[in-house]
Amino acid sequence: MSHLPAEFPEDRQFDEPHSQNAHAAEQTDEAEQMDPADQSQPMQASGEMQPRDNEPFFCQVLMEPQPPPERIPNFGHLGILFLLALLGLFSAIMLARVGIYFHLFGVSTVPQAANEIHYTLGTEGLFYLLTYAGAAALFPALWGRSLLSGLQWRARVAGRRMGYLFSAAGACFLLAILNSVLIPGPENAPIDKIFRMPGAAWVLFLFGITFAPFFEEIAFRGFLLPALATAFDWSAEQFTHRLPNPPDRNGHPNWSLPAMASASIITSILFALLHAEQTASAIGPFLLLVCVSLVLCGVRLLFRSLAASVFVHACYNFLLFSLMFLGTSGFRHLDNM
Numbered sequence: 001m002s003h004l005p006a007e008f009p010e011d012r013q014f015d016e017p018h019s020q021n022a023h024a025a026e027q028t029d030e031a032e033q034m035d036p037a038d039q040s041q042p043m044q045a046s047g048e049m050q051p052r053d054n055e056p057f058f059c060q061v062l063m064e065p066q067p068p069p070e071r072i073p074n075f076g077h078l079g080i081l082f083l084l085a086l087l088g089l090f091s092a093i094m095l096a097r098v099g100i101y102f103h104l105f106g107v108s109t110v111p112q113a114a115n116e117i118h119y120t121l122g123t124e125g126l127f128y129l130l131t132y133a134g135a136a137a138l139f140p141a142l143w144g145r146s147l148l149s150g151l152q153w154r155a156r157v158a159g160r161r162m163g164y165l166f167s168a169a170g171a172c173f174l175l176a177i178l179n180s181v182l183i184p185g186p187e188n189a190p191i192d193k194i195f196r197m198p199g200a201a202w203v204l205f206l207f208g209i210t211f212a213p214f215f216e217e218i219a220f221r222g223f224l225l226p227a228l229a230t231a232f233d234w235s236a237e238q239f240t241h242r243l244p245n246p247p248d249r250n251g252h253p254n255w256s257l258p259a260m261a262s263a264s265i266i267t268s269i270l271f272a273l274l275h276a277e278q279t280a281s282a283i284g285p286f287l288l289l290v291c292v293s294l295v296l297c298g299v300r301l302l303f304r305s306l307a308a309s310v311f312v313h314a315c316y317n318f319l320l321f322s323l324m325f326l327g328t329s330g331f332r333h334l335d336n337m
Helices: 009-032 057-062 075-101 110-114 117-143 155-159 162-182 190-195 200-209 211-240 257-279 283-303 306-327
Strands: none
Touching: 075 110, 075 117, 075 211, 110 117, 117 200, 117 211, 155 162, 155 306, 162 283, 162 306, 190 200, 190 257, 200 211, 200 306, 211 257, 211 283, 211 306, 257 283, 283 306
């Protein structure tokens, strides 16, 4: 056997997968640093092993094409999040009941709790936290990656696009001012009554630029928007019998333009409906919320970064609260709202 070459061709073939895995890991790390436009480019191979010209014929025959990777998040994952939200809401209400039982913050009845800012916002905050805790524990087991990674958090991309994100928040703020002039909302709306609760203004300010943007974006632009876009593309694939678009370099779906547009409109209408009660279902604030949500959806899809839409949402709320702060002399004259 001494006449055989030192490196048999088949030996190189069996050693190649190890180097390919290492190279794939390096490509994934590099892809996280790429611009969103490059991110949307299809991943070569799309999860399938492609035969090479220099491979022996029997290796090409034995290779079996692998199914395309699961598109996440999809409607199934959205349903799981809904169940987690129901469980989180129930738990938050039970904890509020415990607080009432022990007269926490001097509250002893449910009607009192409904007019006490610690209970109204506290229950909502607990609901957000408990739902997020359940999602952060469950979805990594289903996806094989962290919750935020599966939702395309990508904070570094958002950090490199701060100028665009500030501009988007500013545009939403100007739109809100224009809307209040052309289609003003009702006076003494439910949200105004909440602001007038003792000590509520500053609590709402902090809540509105931290908890609310983060958790609302996870629900609407993190889960709902991608699930709707994936469902639209999947339905089109079933009718046209075409193959799905290859995923991007990080394994995330590449949605079609009609899918993204339709998903953005539906998401924005549902987002506005969620807040309709706060503004007495007035048409002006409703249209404003739809437009703001469309901007947030556009930011999320353009930069493929959930962190980007969270940042714009938080900045927009900060600008609104700052205007309110100036108009009420530091939240001291809330009758001027």
